Amino acid sequence: MSEPYYITTAIHYPNGKPHIGHAYETIAADVMARFQRLRGREVRFQTGTDEHGLKMAQKARDLGQTPRELADEMSLAFKDLFDVLNISYDRFIRTTDADHHRASQAIWEAMEAKGDLYLDRYEGWYSVRDEAYYDEKELIEGDRGEKLSPQGTPVEWTEEESWFFRLSNYAEPLLELLRKPGFLEPTSRRNEMIAFVERGLQDLSVSRTSFDWGVKVPGADGHVMYVWVDALTNYITGLGYPDGGELWDTFWPADLHLIGKDIVRFHTIYWPAFLISADLPLPKKVFGHGFLLNRGVKESKSAGNVTDPMELAETFGVDALRYFLMAEVTFGQDGSYSAEALVTKVNAELANSFGNLAQRTLSMVAKNMDGKLEAFDSTGDDKALLAKVRDACAVTLPQEFEALNFSVGIEAWLRAVFACNQYVDEQAPWALKKTDPERMKAVLQTLLIAIRDLAVAIQPVVPEKAAAVLDQLGVPMEQRNFAALTDESWFMANVASGRQIEKPTPVFPRLELPEVEAA
Incomplete structure (x- = not known):
């Protein structure tokens, strides 16, 4: 019997409708999952939505909804898209699921028992859009002289009581892991993360008190977990952590976390450190793929060039879209489509x-x-x-x-x-x-x-x-x-x-551009 295989996508942030990048990553993971099944492996494939955090709370407020209403509506949009794209997932996980709250609190308690969590005060720069903390020296200057994150997103000065994770204790094991061939690919991402750790790790703020849309910190009233603690834990929630059982015994550690290049830090520095702290095995590989550009330009609502993958699938067919995205782009690098x-x-x-x-x-x-x-x-x-x-x-x-x-x-x-x-x-x-x-x-x-x-x-x-x-x-x-x-x-x-081969029906009809595209 061949080795079992566990593959995950990043869970997608549903503060807006899914875009082509969500489709690209999830199709790639599905291709890998189907490929491994055809090789005779028992495969577990998980995707889903990451529904907590300040960004969701703010978006819901702007729309006059509760965060839960927004999460329910948008999570369904992602699930509907993945079903249309013929994604063969075994679980579509939501971070609002009850078993996920329980798993997140369990890994928190394991890290606390290790002595890796302490209460202090956070003062520093935070990007709501990235749901990420940034050191002053990482910031860049915008066109109007404003401070921006390395991704070019706005940052705001934040001060609040916070639990901290002793990330600074984990530099050596993380460097050892990152230098291990095959753990993080492509190589360019690996070199970036090694350099990041070598510059020195600061302890990480892992709770918030300024809003309440998240997993409650056990035994700490008013604190919810930093969204990335709970988001990353989804990979083990879906296998039955902390109870264990057949799925856990069969499929953890994960064979592949397939993610976008912009969240490599969370998956190859924070996540392994949390797992080491909680005495849990580490995933075997993380792959940070590139971005998909619209005619060579990054999609944005302000540029008015956001593509609805559901429309593409309906216009050209699901398999045509899947084939194009996998055949056109060198996986791991940025690619362009039209x-x-x-x-x-x-x-x-x-x-x-x-x-x-x-x-x-x-x-x-x-x-x-x-x-x-x-x-x-x-x-x-x-x-x-x-x-x-x-x-x-x-x-x-x-x-x-x-x-x-x-x-x-x-x-x-x-x-x-x-x-x-x-x-x-x-x-x-x-x-x-x-x-x-x-x-x-x-x-x-x-x-x-x-x-x-x-x-x-x-x-x-x-x-x-x-x-x-x-x-x-x-x-x-x-x-x-x-x-x-x-x-x-x-x-x-x-x-x-004596089975007869009938006159065939064409399987791959030629595609036409819609009139508006051809104009």
């Missing part, structure tokens, strides 16, 4: 290349062989094609996906698609129909086997469309995984049963 780029890429690669390959092969089998599969003898050309396809689908793509190089894995897959199309042109089965019908059958059936491999391998990215291709080929569910790529028993079973 409706035009999406239509161009999806039409070229899915509709014209893979879709057309499947459509014309299945059509020729249905028309020229009455849809019946037969045993056949392979030539060197046939074997060479299948070797090329297998190498891409069973070796290169899995290696690259395992390393989170999604676009590189998809490129290898696409080269195999191109090889199949080249083979069609060279073998010319339409001509063989007249000159050598048996050879035509061998060519078409070689292509069917190649298309099966290609459809199996791309399932994590385009699950619905790949399933539609595999349905038309008559591949049973238990043979739609990576282990089955060298197994042709599905083909021989179809030969034996």
